[in-house]
Structure formats: C-alpha cells, structure tokens
Amino acid sequence: MPKITIDGKELEFKEGQTVIEVASENGIYIPHFCWHPELSISGNCRMCLTEIEKIPKLAIACSTYATDGMVVKTQSESVVKAREAVMEFILINHPLDCPICDEAGECKLQDYAFRYSRGESRMLEEKQHKPKRVPLGPRVMYDAERCIMCSRCIRFADEVAKNPQLTFIQRGDRTFVSVFPDEEFDDPYSMNTVDICPVGALTSRDFRFKSRVWEMSNTPSVCIGCSRGCNVNVWVRDNVIQRLTPRENPDVNKYWMCDFGRTKTFKFVNAETRVDGPFIKENNELVKSNWEEALNLTAKRLKKFKPDETAFVASAFATVEDNHSFALLAKLLNAKYYSYFSYVIPGSGDDILITEDKAPNALGAELVKFKANGVSNDLDEIFEKIKLGEIKAVYILEQAHDFDSYMLDALAKAEFVAVHATNFNRLTEFADVVFPASSFAEKHGSFLNVDGILQRIKPAVATVELDRALDGLAQSRWDKFGTKFDRWAQGKKYDAEPSWKIISALAAKLGKPFNFSTSEEVLIDLTSKNSAFRNLDYNEIGGTGIKIIERKFSEEEKI
Amino acid sequence: MEKIILPDIPDLNKLDVYIANGGFQAAKKALQMEPSEVIDIVKKSSLRGRGGAGFFTGLKWSFMPKVKTKPHYLCVNGDESEPGSFKDRQIFEKNPHQLIEGIIIAAHAIQAQTVYIYIRGEYYRWIQMLQAALDENYERGHLGEKMKQTFNTDFYCDVYIHRGAGAYICGEESALMNSIEGKRGYPRVKPPFPAQNGLWGNPTTINNVETITNVPKIIANGWEWFASIGAPKHPGTLLFGVSGHVNKPGVYELPTGTLLTDIIYNYAGGVPGNKKIKCVIPGGSSMPPLRGDQLEGIKMDADSLREAGSAIGTGGIMVMDEDTNLLDVLVRISHFYHHESCGQCTPCREGTGWMEKILRRIQSGQGTSKDLDLLVDVASNIEGRTVCALGDAAAWPVKFMITRFRDEFEKYVKKEVVIPVKNKIHSMKYTTYSVENIKLPESTKP
Secondary structure, eight states, X not given: OOEEEETTEEEEOOTTOBHHHHHHHTTOOOOOSSOOTTSXXXXXXXXXXXXXXXXXXXXXXTTOBOOXXXXXXXXXXXXXXXXXXHHHHHHHTSOOOGGGOXXXXXXXXHHHHHXXXXXXXXXXXXXXXXXXXXXXXXXXXXXXTTOOOOOHHHHIIIIISOOOOEEEEXXXXXXXXXXXXXXXXXXXXXXXXXXXXXXXXXXXXXXXXXXXXXXXXXXXXXXXXXXXXXXXXXXEETTEEEEEEEOOBTTTTBTOOOHHHHHHSSGGGGOTTBOOSOEEEEXXXXXXXXXXXXXXXXXXXXXXXXXXXXXXXXESSSXXXXXXXXXXXXXXXXXXXXXXXOOBOTTOOOSSSOOSBOSTTHHHHHHTOOOOTTOBOOHHHXXXXXXXXXXXXXXXXXXXXXXXXXHHHHHHHOSEEEEEESBOOTTGGGOSEEEEBOOGGGSOEEEEOTTSEEEEEOOOSOBTTBOTTTTTOOOOHHHHHSOTTSGXXXXXXXXXXXXXXXXXXXXXXXXXXXXXXXXXXXXXXXXXXXXXXXXOOHHHHTTTOEEOOSSOOOGGGOO | OOOSSSOSOTTTTSHHHHHHTTTTHHXXXXXXXXXXXXXXXXHHHTOBOXXXXXXXXXXXXXXXXXXXXXXXXXXXXXXXXXXXXXXXXXXXXXXXXXXXXXXXXXXXXXXXXXXXXXXXXXXXXXXXXHHHHHHHHXXXXXXXXXXXXXXXXXXXXXXEEEEOOSOGGGGSHHHHHHHHTTSOOOOOOSSSOTTTSOGGGXXXXXXXXXXHHHHHHHHHHOHHHHHTSEETTEESEEEEEEEEXXXXXXXXXXXXXXXXXXXXXXXXXXXXXXXOEEEEEOSSTTSOOXXXXXXXXXXXXXXXXHHTTSOOTTOEEEEEETTOOHHHHHHHHHHHHHHHOOSOSHHHHHHHHHHHHHHHHHHTTOOBHHHHHHHHHHHXXXXXXXXXXXXXXXXXXXHHHHHHTHHHHHHHSBSOOOOBOSOTXXXXXXXXXXXXXXXXXXXXXX
C-alpha cells in the first residue's frame, strides 16, 4: 500500500484519497470550512492550506490527492501563518453577532477563531453590508453578512437533495446565496443546510432564538418519522425538546435527515394533548385516576373475557421491548387475535431517506409478533369481528396516528378497550382505560429499521418515574451546575411510563409477573427466544445500531 | 523587420487579400501532417502563450490525450480583460483570417472539432467583424464540413464566437470554460487540468488569440525561422499596447527582447513635455510596476522581465510621468480588482475589498505609515493562496507599488490620525488603533 507522511506520521492510504481524507481517517485534524466528506470538493475556503514537500506554494489538503512518498506538514510556521491570514480575511467582514447568533456555541468559525486566529482585528473600516434575515424558504433563514461563501449549502442541495435550488449571486465580497426568482428553498431536506453551515448564516426557522446550544442537553436517539430510523440527537432545555439534529451514521442516514423528521416528530411530547397519568372512563368521560386503580381495573376486566373474545393490537410506534412484552401478555391471556397497525403510505417515499412506512419499528413489530396456534393476525378480520361483537375486549398499544373511522366505529361496539397512548386523540375517546405511555424521548428501547438495523433510543426528557440526574440522562451545563430553583429545573414532568413497564405491572396483577426491571432485560428475554436477535444486549447495539436481519425473516424466527 | 501578426499590408482583413498574400497555405500544409508533427513543430518553435503566463504552447497541446475517446475542445481566449491590454482587438480588426487559419491548425493538432472564441461582450463591433470573417470562410469552405474537400483531409472543425458578459475573471481559462458552459464564472480548482477535464468534462486546450495567430506563420516559414526572432527563450514578436503618458500610444508589434526604453522613446514617441517617467507597468495592470529611474537596459521578454522584478503579462505597457499620483493609480487598480474578484475563495474575496478600503482611507488623509505595512502584509497574505491567479493579480500591484515607491507613499500618509469608526457594533464609537501616535478625540468617551 502507498504511504504518505503527515506531521511525521507515516500513514497508509488508498489510491484516490485526498490529503485531508487520509488525515481525518487517522485522527489528524486539518481545519476546514468548505470541505465536507459527503460533498464534492470546492476548495474555496483556503483554510486547509498545508505545506507539501516539492510543491512550491502552500496547497489545500482537500483537493490535493495523496501520492506515495508525499510529505505533508500541517503545523509548520508558514501553515499556521496562512491559517491566521485566512481567518483574518473571513473575520474582517463577519459581523460580531455571536451574542445573538443561534450558531454560537457550535460554530466552526467561532471555534476556529479561538484555535487558529490571532485574536485581534486590524480592520478599521466599515464592514461589508449585505441582506440579513432573508427567509430562503419555509424552514431556513439566511443571513448574508454571516455567510463565508463556503458553498456547502449549494452543493448539498445540488448533490445530496438532488434539487439545485440555491445559487450564489453577485460577485466578490458582495456575493451571497439566494434562490432563483419566484422560487423558495422548500426542499424536503432543506434544513440539513443549517447543520452543515459552518457559521450562523443559515438558521432553522423552527429553532431560531429558542435556546443557546450550551443550555441544552443532547441525547443520541433515533427519529420516529419513518422506518428509515435516522440517527438523531435530541436537544432538551427546561425538560422540553427544542430540536432534533441528525447524528452521523454511515449505514443509515450519513449526516442527514428530512425536514419532516426534524420538525414534526417531537412536538407531541410536550403538546397540550399529552396523557398525564392513567385515565379511566366514568360516565362516558375519561377521568384522571391512579396507577393502582387503573391496573387493577384492567386486570379484572381482561380476566373476564375468553381467549377468543380478546384482541391485541401491537404498535409499529412502540419499541421492540414494548412489543415483546405486549406479545408476552397476549400469550399469558392466550388471546386469539393479535396484530399490529401498519402505516405504509404508498408513493410517499423517495430514494434519499424517506420511506413509505411512516412508523419507526414496523419490522420489529412484525418480528416479535405473537403467533400461537389458531391465532389470527389479520387486522381487518379483527376489526370485522369487533364490529360483529365476537371480540369484546381490545388492548391497543401506542398509536401515533388516528385510526380509520370504520375501525373507530367498530371499537364503539367493544365492551372493554384498553389503550396505551402518549397523547389524547380520537382513539382514546373509545378507551375505558388509558395508560400514559412514555414517548420515544422518555424511555430506553430499540427500533428495527427498514434495513433490519436494530438501533437504540435513550431517554432525553425526564418523567415522574425518570429523574435526570439519578437515572443518568444527559445533562446540560445548567442541569449540572444550576440549582433546583432554576427555570430549567422546573420543566413539566409527565406521569408516564414505558409500555413494557405498564404491561409488566399488569402481568403481576394477573398473577404471572414477568420480572423485568429494565428494558434491557426485556430485550435479553427476547434474544433468548428469537434467533433473529442473537444474544444481543444494549452494549452490543451501541451508538449506531447493529444489523440483525440480512434477509426477510422466516416463520420460524417468530415466537 | 518582418511583422508576424500585423503585417503592413493594406486591406489584409479582406479574405482575397489575405489569400493573395499566402493565406491558408499553412493550413493546407498542416492538415496533410499528422497532428503530432504539428505539435512538434510548434514545440520546437518555443512559441509561448501571449495571455500572460507565457506557457509553452506546443507543450500545452501535447498534454491533450493522444487517443481520442471523448470530444476535444479548443477555446481561444479573446476576453482581453486585463486593464492596459488592447492587442487582440487589433487582430480581430486587421488580420482576422490569420487567426482563423491558426485556429484550423491548432484544432487539427489537438483533434478538436469544436472551437469557441471567447470575446468580451464589450467588443461588440469586433465580434461583428470576426463573425463576418468566419461567415466568409465558411462560404469558401475553409471551415465546417466543406473543409474536407477544400483541404483534402478527413478533419473538419466548427468555430463559434461566445460573447462574454463583462467579468474580468472569465479571462481566466477555467472560469472561461465555466462561462461557456453557462455556469457562474468561477475558476476551477486545479487539478484536474483542462487537458484532462475541461469543457463539459472533456479534454480542452485554451490559447490566447495572439498565440494562435502566430501559428500559421510558424508552419509556413518553419520553426527555425520563428525561433530566430527576438529573445531566444521567448521568441517571436509581441504586440505591445503602449498607453499612458506617451506621445503616440498604440499597439506596436516588435520582437521580444526589445528594450523597454526603446519602445517608449522611439516607437511611442516619448513622454509629453519631456517629463521624467515615474513608473511603468510593463505587462497589464496586474504585473509588478517598475521604477522610472530603473528602466535602463530592461528588455521586453519573459525572462528578462522576471529578472527585473516584473513579468511580461499581456505586454500592455502603461507609462506614468513624474506628475502622476501613484496613490490615485493604486486606488484605481485596487478598485478594479475588488470589483472584479469573483468571490469564490476567501483571501481574494475579502482581501481585495479591504485593500481598497485602506487605500481610500489613505487617500482621504486618514492613513499612517502603519497602513502601508498593513497593505503589504494583506497583499502577501493573498498572494499564492487563491484558486486562480487573480489573487496574485490583485496583490502584486499593491505589494510592489508600495515597496518600490515607499518614499512616495510616505508622502501621502500622516504621522497621527483620528479614525472615526462607522461600524459601531464592530467596536466602540472610536477605535483605539494600536499605534501609539493615534489620539482619541477628546469629546467622546470610549
């Protein structure tokens, strides 16, 4: 293999790799603005200038291909001086907006100003003025004065979103990014430009001025917008989710996520409709109850029905663990009917990230489906039987979208309906018992994505049962160093529990406890019964998931 | 001496006159040769590019792939955007057919069947003249598919004129290609070089108009003849566009290696009023200026000028007499490069504007000698760190004008100045400039 020497280290590389790629693979950081591993090379920021032997001028590491025997210096005096000069050039016309800029705290330019800049300005003249607060599209706001013309957003729209809506207009230091006349930047992936913008030029209209980044805690998780399961970070302040940002995962979403996932999949967590504590129906109205009463009532009612009068509807929105314990409960009651609701919208996917299945865990729900002899798994058949009065008790796990009205009509005929829900919706109106389910942001668990990759979610929002400090949730600076009188310590905590926990408690009330104390124990129980899950635990799934299915699962792999 | 590009033949721009004077004989000869033979002759002639960089033309052609797998393109650069150069215009006007003949030979040498002549849009009249010449040659069968019969060959090529839209940067070869492709005039990051990845990703060669116009005579008279003219390492003649404080400004075709003083005093008629020369920019506005008291013995060819601390550039000689205010000159030049910087890469985009702002401040009487040092430093920070050569073009005039005429620039700056800063966010109302001798005004608190 050919070898290159960077800062005295001899490194092997593959033919066709650039210097900056070899360096970053080997942990040598070369500062850069315009270079991005997933985008084409534009070589315009000049920040990655390095000294290469046999090349008379300084060369940019992002467009210089590594050759055998090349000797690169990234820390020599001339390189340091060149970087200082580039930083000075970028900063002379960059407004000192940091105190009011959303990017502050996660700004490449700000970080580099500390690391690579000389720390004072020699510019006495007035800065260049350009348009500020330009709405480029419905979700992205642009500030041309902050912009350093790295062209990452333009290249992203062109190359990744395959929708070249952005361009530079004007020339020289009057240049700025714009959309074409009478158009707006409304691509379904537009907000990724906010992430890759190395400065605060592009900001999210959804998140603008909500929070400083260091005031939020950030928790690795998975987006629930569709079955792709894009890896995300959940950013929380005052115990409220402020935003989601994509988390790098080369096998799933690379560096991206769609705007729908980013803006529409977390707001239900703190919506007014949130179920806070168990509810029981009294005189045709749901009344707040307590856990003991709700569990006792459900256990008592469920026992009354025969197995062929009981139907279980699992959920593609609930985790693998929730679905597994749900299946165990169905088995415990020997229920004859078990299915789950599918959210596939044909034609709604694209060839980038968005899939047609709008739930995060359909594959997981399918894989852990309860299937004993004589059990029907057909959802339409189940609802037909509910309508005919043959099925009298229905137990429904978390459903994020409303049911079709024919299903709701059928449910009105059932004698007993128990529902796990995060939010009140039309379905909960038909419930006799509503258990408050923890949302994806309030529990541990795992989702199986469309490609068969099992990925973990972690709690980011504290609930009554889940304490931020004691249960090891991510903490922001304020969480760590604030006092209990601080605003951010007083965010609303909902009285909700993960479904597996509610089901375990119910099983105990039914006299046959599962003995699960953590969701990992549910998964370990599953791995011992289902060969598809091998001997997995949370440690093995890790931060970026693990591929467990290479093929369509077979019948034997189900319980 | 014999003139290669602009011979003194009346009505040479008429096709019949051109043919009567031996026109298209070289093309006939070249089209019977193998492309590699043509390249070889041009290589041996040591013809160098007339667009500024002075690269060897034959060598450039030889970079094109020998085996043609994709279309090849020839771009002829007539953007002529460098201030102080106006030579290509003369060719369009006086000798367009020799250019066209050169294009045929060059296209054959690199096996390009499509040729674009990129001309600045402001040259509207000259575009019309050249288009008329092209049309005439199409009619006579010198271009297009009819070439096959006319020259008895398998090769033919089509020539199109592409009008520039007014950007200096589109004279840079890769920005020129982007412009032809209909894209923003941004220079490309090299490598890949045009010979591998040029127009629409295909092998492309870009030559200056004057360079191409030399080619027919080299083929007709042989490389030995051409190599014997002028300076040995940079042979041939050059079109020197002399402007500024001379009695007879204009374009003079002279052999390379002619003395600069000879051009100014003998051909251009000397300085009006017999004034002394303060400064000469020898190759278009981006080249380092020379001091008027150090002109003796400077020869006008690439190597001699490099030794003298400048460069041949496009051969646009700008003469400034002793009464010229060099600060005003430099402000004008910096304004040009600030206005024309494409804005792609950081040092040039930000640096050109900054330099102009500093110079304008000095012009308004608000500069100190620290500012001169700052200007030189800023220019040095731009130089050599940009995507294309415009960074150097913008930096050199500032850097060399100030270092070579420091004594004069010291006259334009003051010992102490009070600088009101308009950008109040940027600092307090008045900045404390980190020079001891600057005083804050008493009326305001910092």
